Amino acid sequence: MEALIKVKRYNPEESEDTYFQDYSVDVAEDSTILDSLIKIREEQDGTLSLRCSCRASICGSCSMRVNGSAKLVCKTRVKEISPDGEIITVEPMGNFKVIKDLVTEMDSFWSKMKSIDPYVKTSFEPEAEHIASNESMTHLLGVMNCIMCGACVSECTALEVDSTFTGPAALAKAYRFVADPRDEEANSRLGKLNENTGVWDCTRCLACVEVCPKDVAPMERIVKMRDLAIEEGYTNTSGYRHTESFNDSIKKHGRLDETRLALESTGLLNITGLIDLAKIGIKSLFRGKLPPILPHRPKDMKKVTSIAERLDNQGKEEE
Amino acid sequence: MSKHDLLIIGAGLAGLRAAVEGVRQGLNVAVITKVHPVRSHSNAAQGGINAALTDRGDDWRDHAFSTIKGSDYLADQDAVEVMCREAGDAIIELENMGVIFSRDDEGKLGTRAFGGQKKARTYFVGAITGSALLHVLYEQSVKYNLHIYEEWFVTKLIKEDGRIAGAIGFDIKTGQMEMISAKAVVLATGGAGRVFEPSTNALICTGDGLSLAMQAGVPLMDTEMIQYHPTTLAGNGILLSEAARGDGAYLINSEGERFMEKYAPEYMELASRDVVSRAEQTEIDEGRGVDGCVFLDLRHLGKKFIEDRLGYLQEVALEFRGIDLSEKPIPIKPGMHYIMGGIKTDLNGATNVPGLYAAGECANVSVHGANRLGANSLLDTIVFGRRSAIESVEYIKSVKDVEIDPKELSKEKSRIQSILDRPKGMRSAELRDKMGSTMTKGIGVWRDTDSINFAIEGMKNVRGQLSNVYVENKGKVFNTDLTSYLELEFMVDVAESICQGANARFESRGAHFRTDVTTRNDKDWLKHTIVEYNGEELNTTSEKVTITDWEPTERVY
Numbered sequence: 001m002e003a004l005i006k007v008k009r010y011n012p013e014e015s016e017d018t019y020f021q022d023y024s025v026d027v028a029e030d031s032t033i034l035d036s037l038i039k040i041r042e043e044q045d046g047t048l049s050l051r052c053s054c055r056a057s058i059c060g061s062c063s064m065r066v067n068g069s070a071k072l073v074c075k076t077r078v079k080e081i082s083p084d085g086e087i088i089t090v091e092p093m094g095n096f097k098v099i100k101d102l103v104t105e106m107d108s109f110w111s112k113m114k115s116i117d118p119y120v121k122t123s124f125e126p127e128a129e130h131i132a133s134n135e136s137m138t139h140l141l142g143v144m145n146c147i148m149c150g151a152c153v154s155e156c157t158a159l160e161v162d163s164t165f166t167g168p169a170a171l172a173k174a175y176r177f178v179a180d181p182r183d184e185e186a187n188s189r190l191g192k193l194n195e196n197t198g199v200w201d202c203t204r205c206l207a208c209v210e211v212c213p214k215d216v217a218p219m220e221r222i223v224k225m226r227d228l229a230i231e232e233g234y235t236n237t238s239g240y241r242h243t244e245s246f247n248d249s250i251k252k253h254g255r256l257d258e259t260r261l262a263l264e265s266t267g268l269l270n271i272t273g274l275i276d277l278a279k280i281g282i283k284s285l286f287r288g289k290l291p292p293i294l295p296h297r298p299k300d301m302k303k304v305t306s307i308a309e310r311l312d313n314q315g316k317e318e319e
Numbered sequence: 320m321s322k323h324d325l326l327i328i329g330a331g332l333a334g335l336r337a338a339v340e341g342v343r344q345g346l347n348v349a350v351i352t353k354v355h356p357v358r359s360h361s362n363a364a365q366g367g368i369n370a371a372l373t374d375r376g377d378d379w380r381d382h383a384f385s386t387i388k389g390s391d392y393l394a395d396q397d398a399v400e401v402m403c404r405e406a407g408d409a410i411i412e413l414e415n416m417g418v419i420f421s422r423d424d425e426g427k428l429g430t431r432a433f434g435g436q437k438k439a440r441t442y443f444v445g446a447i448t449g450s451a452l453l454h455v456l457y458e459q460s461v462k463y464n465l466h467i468y469e470e471w472f473v474t475k476l477i478k479e480d481g482r483i484a485g486a487i488g489f490d491i492k493t494g495q496m497e498m499i500s501a502k503a504v505v506l507a508t509g510g511a512g513r514v515f516e517p518s519t520n521a522l523i524c525t526g527d528g529l530s531l532a533m534q535a536g537v538p539l540m541d542t543e544m545i546q547y548h549p550t551t552l553a554g555n556g557i558l559l560s561e562a563a564r565g566d567g568a569y570l571i572n573s574e575g576e577r578f579m580e581k582y583a584p585e586y587m588e589l590a591s592r593d594v595v596s597r598a599e600q601t602e603i604d605e606g607r608g609v610d611g612c613v614f615l616d617l618r619h620l621g622k623k624f625i626e627d628r629l630g631y632l633q634e635v636a637l638e639f640r641g642i643d644l645s646e647k648p649i650p651i652k653p654g655m656h657y658i659m660g661g662i663k664t665d666l667n668g669a670t671n672v673p674g675l676y677a678a679g680e681c682a683n684v685s686v687h688g689a690n691r692l693g694a695n696s697l698l699d700t701i702v703f704g705r706r707s708a709i710e711s712v713e714y715i716k717s718v719k720d721v722e723i724d725p726k727e728l729s730k731e732k733s734r735i736q737s738i739l740d741r742p743k744g745m746r747s748a749e750l751r752d753k754m755g756s757t758m759t760k761g762i763g764v765w766r767d768t769d770s771i772n773f774a775i776e777g778m779k780n781v782r783g784q785l786s787n788v789y790v791e792n793k794g795k796v797f798n799t800d801l802t803s804y805l806e807l808e809f810m811v812d813v814a815e816s817i818c819q820g821a822n823a824r825f826e827s828r829g830a831h832f833r834t835d836v837t838t839r840n841d842k843d844w845l846k847h848t849i850v851e852y853n854g855e856e857l858n859t860t861s862e863k864v865t866i867t868d869w870e871p872t873e874r875v876y
Contacts, residue, residue, distance in 0.1 A: 013794050030554070030639075042748035046791030046800035051354075054521040056557045056635060058450055059358045075638045099492055100797040106355070119458040120417035128374060129414040131426035137419045138627070141445050144419055144454070148357050182417070 001085075003027050003036045003078045007048065008091040010098050018098075021045075022087070033073040033081065033088065034062055037102075050102040057213060060147030063154065064102050065091040070151035072213040093154035095163075109150055112166050116174040116193070121185040130182045143176040143221060145214040152208035152218050158201055165201045166193075168208035168218030175221035178228060190229040199225045200239025238265045238273075247308075249295070254304035258291035320723070323349040323466075324715045325708065326486060326501035328473050328528060331359035332449070332697060333679025334507035335456035336704030342463045344712045351468040351488055351499065353523065353802070356457045360509050360521040361700065364449025365560030365631060366433060367441035368413075368697040370406035375427070377440055379403040384869060386695060389435040389591045390659075390688025391829035391839065392871035393541065393847070393864060398684045400867065401666055402695075402702050409701045410442055418455045419444055421628075431628070432565040433693045435591040435876075439565075441694045446562050446631035449697060468499070472802050473527065475731055476504065476535045476675070477723055483535075483674035484721040487731045491802065494795025496735070498728045502718055503711040506532055506662060506677040507704060511813045513806070515655040515762075516755025517556030519548055525806035526813035528681035532662045533812055537670045538851040540683045540862075542813075543820035543831045544659035546691055547764050549595040551654030553612050557639060559632050559651060561693040564588040566628055569616040570599065571648060572607040583876035590876035593690040593830045596653035600764045603652065612650035621645060653764050657696065659687040659830065660820060663849065668707025674714060676707040685847065688864075689829020738804060744789040747804040754781045754807075758814055762821050767835040775818045782811055815857060816850040823848045823859045841871050 003025050010018045023040045034052055041048045051061040057075040064073050066081060067089050082088050096104035124130075152168035159165050166174075174193055177183045193199050199222050208218040230240055245264035249257040262281075266273040284290045298304060325341045327334045330352035341348035352359070371377035383403040387394055414420055414428065420442050423429040432439040444451035460467065473488040474496075483504050489496040508528030512520025529539060549570070550559040564570070570588050572578045582598035583590035590598075599613050607613075617625055617632075622645035625633050629644070636642045642649045661683035668676040668684070679700040686699055754777075761774025785808065792800035826840035827833050846861040 011794065011796070013796055028554075035555075041799070042746060042803075046746065047794070049792075049797040049799050051358075053354060053358055053523045054360065054363055055555060056363065056521075057638065058362045058447070058631070059354075059360070059521060061354070061358050100794075103797045110355075114461050119462040122415075125415065128372075128411055129420070129428050132422060133426050134422035134424075134429065137422055138445075140419045141447075141630075144444065144451055145447065147362075147450070148454075180417070180419070 001027055001029050001031070001078070003031070003082065004085065004087040005033075005036055005040065006087050006089045007101070008089075009101055011047070011100055027078060029079065031078050033066060033071075033076045033078055033090065036078055037073065037090065049100045058147060060149035063093055063149035063151045063213075065093060065154065070094070070154035070211045072149055072151065075213060093150055095153055095156060095159045096150065104150070106150065108163070109148070109153060109169065112170040113148070113173060115166065116170050117189070118173050118177070120177060120180060120183050122182055123184060132181050136181050140176055140180060143172055143216055146172055146216045147214055149213065151211045151213060152216075155207040155211045157205045157207055158203045162201065164197045166197050168202070168222070171199060171202070171225070172216050172218040172221045175225055178225055187232055190225065190232050191234055193225055194229045194234045194237055199229065200237055238267065241265050241267060251305065251308045253295045254298040254301045255295050257295040259293060320498050320500055321349070322500045322720070323347050324501065325349070325503050325505065325711055326351060326499055327505045327507055328352075328486065328531070329359070329507035329509060329679070329681070330356035330467065331361035331507060331509050331679060332452055332456060332700035333704035334505070335453070335460055336701050337505045337507060337678055337708040338465055339456065339459050339463060340705045340708035341711070342465060344708065346712065346715060349466040349468060349499070349501070350460075351471045351473055351486065353470065353472045353491065353527075355469055356460065356467065357454060358523075359453060360524050361453045361697070362450045363519070363521065363558060364697050365446045365558065366562035366565060367431060367443030367448045367694045368410065368452070368701070369433065369436070369441050369692065369694040370410040370698065371403060371440055372407045372410065372428070377438060379406065381438060382406065382436070382440060385436040386686065386692055387688070387869050388874055389690050389692040391593075391690055391874055392841070392845065392869075393544070393685070393688030393828060395685050395865040396867040396869055397865050398666055398686045402686045402698060405702045406698050409698065409705075413452060413455065413701065416455050416459055418451055421445070431562060432589060434561050434564065434589045434595070435586070435692045436589075441565065443562065446560055446629045452697060472805065473531065474735065474805060476531050477727055478535060478672065479721045479723060481673065482718070482721070483672055484723050487728060491797055494798065496728065496732055498723060500721065500723055502715045502721065503674040503676065505668065505707050505711065506675070506681055507679045508681045510680040511658050511810065512655055513751070514754065514810045514814045514817065515545070515758045516752060517551075517554070517759070518655040519551050519556050519558040520656070525810050526681070527806065527809045528677065529661060529816070530809035530812035532670065532675070532677065533816065533852045535672055535675065536852070537672055537675065538663045538849045539661060539816050540663040540847045540849055541660035541685060541688070541820060542658070542817045542850055543762070543824050543848060544687070544689050544829060545655060545762060545817065546592055546657040546659060546830050547596040547653040548656035549592055549599055549653055550615050550651040551656070552635075552639060553610070553650055553652055555639070556654045557635060558654070558656065559615060559635065559649070560629070561592070563615060563617055563629055563632055565693075566624075567620055569619075570595070571614045571616050572602045573609050573613075574607060578602050578607070578613070586876040591690050592693065593832070594876055596764055597832060599653055609650065612652045614648035615651045616648040617644040618646065618648065655759065657691055659683070659685070659689065659691050660817075666706070667710035668703050669710055674711075674718070676711060678703040678707045689831060735801075739790055739793055739801065741789045744787040745784065746791070747788045747800075747807045750781060750784055750788055751807050751810070754778065754810065754814055757781065758817070762817055765832055765834050766821060767833050771818065771821045775822060778811070778815050778818055782815070785811060819850045819857050819859050820848040823861070845871060
C-alpha cells in the first residue's frame with residue numbers, strides 16, 4: 001500500500017522558514033503513521049527528525065499533528081486517516097516551539113508540570129502501606145494513564161491565546177494529587193490552582209478531551225477541581241463569580257445578562273478590575289458591540305425557570 | 320566540564336531509583352539520558368512487581384525458590400536472596416512515594432498471580448505497572464530537584480588510572496559534545512532488544528550500556544540468555560502482558576485445545592516463560608498454529624473484568640489488531656523480550672572497574688539466570704538501583720577528584736566527525752535489519768551449533784560492513800540519523816557477545832535451548848559464561864554459579 005505523506009520541515013541550521021515536503025512510501029496494510037515516518041527516515045531521507053520509542057502508545061514520544069489535529073502517531077493507522085490513499089499532512093504539535101522538523105521544545109511543558117508540585121505530600125509514615133479503597137485507587141488510574149505526550153497542550157485553545165495558562169496536562173496531573181486520599185495538601189493545592197493561570201483559565205472547549213490518546217479527559221478533571229475548590233470555600237475568584245452570576249442571570253431573566261455578568265465576574269469591589277472593564281466597555285460602545293443594559297426577556301419564561309429548577313435539583317441529587 | 324560525584328546513565332527505574340538514593344545520601348548526583356525520563360522503556364512493563372510481604376503470611380524464601388527454579392539454577396543464589404529479602408520494603412516504599420497500587424477489600428495492596436510461582440505475590444497498577452512506577456519515580460526526581468542531562472547521548476566512558484572518571488556525550492538538541500567528570504558512574508541503560516528483529520523492546524533499547532562497559536573492559540555474563548516472551552503480537556512484536564494469563568487467560572492452538580496441559584500439567588499457562596514459549600513454538604512447528612501463531616483467549620474473563628484489570632491490553636488489541644479481547648482470541652507468538660545476561664556485577668552493582676556500577680536490565684547480578692520470572696524485572700531495577708547508589712557512597716568519599724586528559728574529548732569529537740565525513744554508502748537501518756534477522760534466526764527459541772555458527776558468521780559480515788555505513792544528516796540539531804548509527808555500533812558489540820555466550824554453552828538451560836544437546840548438564844555447565852573484550856577480540860571464559868540453600872534438581876512445571 002502506498003502512503004502519501006506531506007511533512008512540515010524545519011531546520012534552524014539552514015533557514016528560519018518552514019516548508020512542506022512530500023513523500024511516498026510503500027507500507028503494509030495495517031501500518032501506522034509512525035511506521036511510515038520511520039520508513040521514510042530509514043530508507044529515503046535521513047535528515048528527517050522525529051521522536052519515537054515504544055511503538056505501543058505508552059512512552060508518549062510521538063505526538064504530532066495529523067491533518068491539523070494532535071495524535072499519537074504510533075497508534076494512528078494510515079488506513080484510518082487516509083482510507084482511499086489521500087495525502088496525509090504531518091506537522092509538529094501546536095503551542096510548542098519547534099526544534100527541528102517534527103521535534104518540539106518540551107521545556108515549557110515540563111516546567112508547568114513541575115509547577116504543580118507533582119508528588120504526593122504526606123507527613124504520615126505508615127509502618128506498611130497506606131490503607132485506601134480500591135475504588136479510590138482505580139479512580140486515579142484514569143489520570144495515571146497520562147503518558148505526558150502533549151497532545152492536549154498542542155490543541156488547547158486557552159494556551160493559544162495565553163501561554164501562561166498551566167494547561168490541560170499539568171492540571172490533569174494536579175488532579176491526580178488532589179484526588180489522592182494519601183495526599184494531605186489537597187486544600188492548599190486547590191488554593192494555588194484557583195489563582196490566575198489555574199483551573200479557571202480553561203475555556204471548556206473540549207479539545208483536550210477529544211485529542212487525548214489515553215482518555216485522560218483533562219477538562220473533566222479541571223471542572224472537577226473547580227467544584228472541589230468551591231466546596232473548600234475558595235470563592236473569591238472571578239471564575240466562581242462568573243459561574244454564580246451566569247446561573248442567577250438565567251434564573252432571573254431566562255437568558256444571559258452580559259453587562260451584569262462582566263461586572264459581577266470582575267467583582268464590584270475590584271476597583272482596578274472595574275477600570276479595565278470600563279475601558280473595554282467604552283471601546284465596545286464605539287464599535288457598536290455593547291450588550292443591552294437590560295437583557296431581553298424570552299417569551300416563555302416559565303419553561304426556562306422549570307429547566308433551571310430541574311437542573312438545580314439534579315445537581316443536589318448527584319451530591 | 321561539569322563535575323559530579325555520581326553520574327547515572329539512563330533514567331528508567333534503575334537509574335531514577337539510584338539517583339533518588341544518591342541525593343538522599345547527600346551526593347552531587349546527575350542523570351544523563353538519551354530520552355526524557357518518562358519516555359524510558361520501564362514504561363512497558365505491564366503486569367506488576369513481585370514481593371513476598373511477610374505481614375500477609377508470605378515468605379521471601381518461597382519467592383527466592385521460585386526465582387531460582389525459574390532461572391534453571393543459573394542465578395546466583397546469594398543475589399536472589401538479597402533481592403527477595405528486600406522486595407517487601409521496596410514495594411512499601413514505592414507505595415509511600417505515591418504509586419497507586421491496586422488494593423484488596425481491606426484497602427491493603429492487592430495481588431495477582433504470575434508465571435512460575437504458585438503463590439500470587441505480584442503487586443500491580445492495572446496493566447500499566449511499569450509506567451505507574453516510572454512516573455512516580457519521575458515525581459520523586461522533581462521533589463529532589465534532580466540534575467538531569469535530558470536528551471543527551473553518551474558515546475564513551477572515561478577511565479583514568481584504571482578507575483572510572485566520567486563520560487563523554489552530546490546534547491542531542493544542539494550537537495554540543497562535552498566531557499562530564501564523575502567519581503562514580505552507574506550504568507542503567509536498560510536492555511538490548513533491538514539487536515533482534517522483531518522484539519517487544521522500544522526503539523531506544525540498543526544495549527548502549529553493555530557496549531560502553533565492554534569497551535571499558537568490563538566482562539558481560541550469560542549473554543546467551545535471551546528471553547522470548549510467550550505472548551507478543553505477530554508483525555511488530557508488541558507485548559501482551561503475562562498479567563492476562565495471571566488473571567486466568569488460556570493459551571489455545573488451532574484446534575481450540577489448551578495445549579499447556581501437555582507441557583506443564585501443574586502450572587499450565589503459568590509455567591516459566593521459556594517453557595511456555597517452547598510449548599507454543601512446538602505447537603506452531605507441528606502444524607497446530609495459524610500463520611505462525613497460537614492464541615491467547617480471554618473471552619471467559621468477561622468485558623468488565625478485562626477493562627478494569629487489563630485495560631491497556633484491550634487498548635493494544637483493539638488499536639493494533641482490531642480485536643476485542645472479550646469476543647475473540649488474539650493470535651500471539653513467542654517474541655524476543657528481555658536479556659537476562661549483561662554487565663557482570665557483584666551484589667552491590669559494582670563491576671571490576673573501580674567506581675563503575677550497573678543496575679537493571681543492562682546488569683547481570685545475577686538474579687534471573689537462564690530465565691527471568693515475570694514481574695521480577697521491576698523488582699530487580701528498584702532493589703539494585705538503590706544498592707548501587709548506596710555502594711558508591713563510601714567509594715566516592717574514599718577517592719580524590721580525577722583529572723581527565725582533555726585530549727579524550729577532542730579524540731572523541733574527531734571520531735564522531737570522521738563518521739559524519741564518510742562518503743555515501745549504506746544506510747544504518749539496512750545493516751541493522753540484517754543484524755536483526757541474523758540474530759533472530761541464529762539465536763532463537765531453538766538453537767543448535769549450525770544456527771549459532773550462522774549468527775557468528777552473519778555478525779562477522781555485519782561488523783565488516785559497519786564502516787561502509789554513512790550518515791546522511793550532517794547537521795548538529797536533533798540528528799537522529801547520527802544517533803541511530805552510534806546505536807548500531809553499540810548493538811553490534813552486544814550481538815557478538817551474545818553469539819559468543821551461546822557458542823560456549825554446550826547444554827540446554829532455561830532460555831538457551833539447543834536442539835543438538837537438549838539436556839541440562841550441571842556437571843560441566845552449572846557455570847556462568849563470561850565474555851570479555853581485551854581491546855582486540857572477545858575472550859570467553861566461565862565462572863561457577865553461587866549455590867546457597869537450593870541444590871539443583873530437575874525442573875518440572
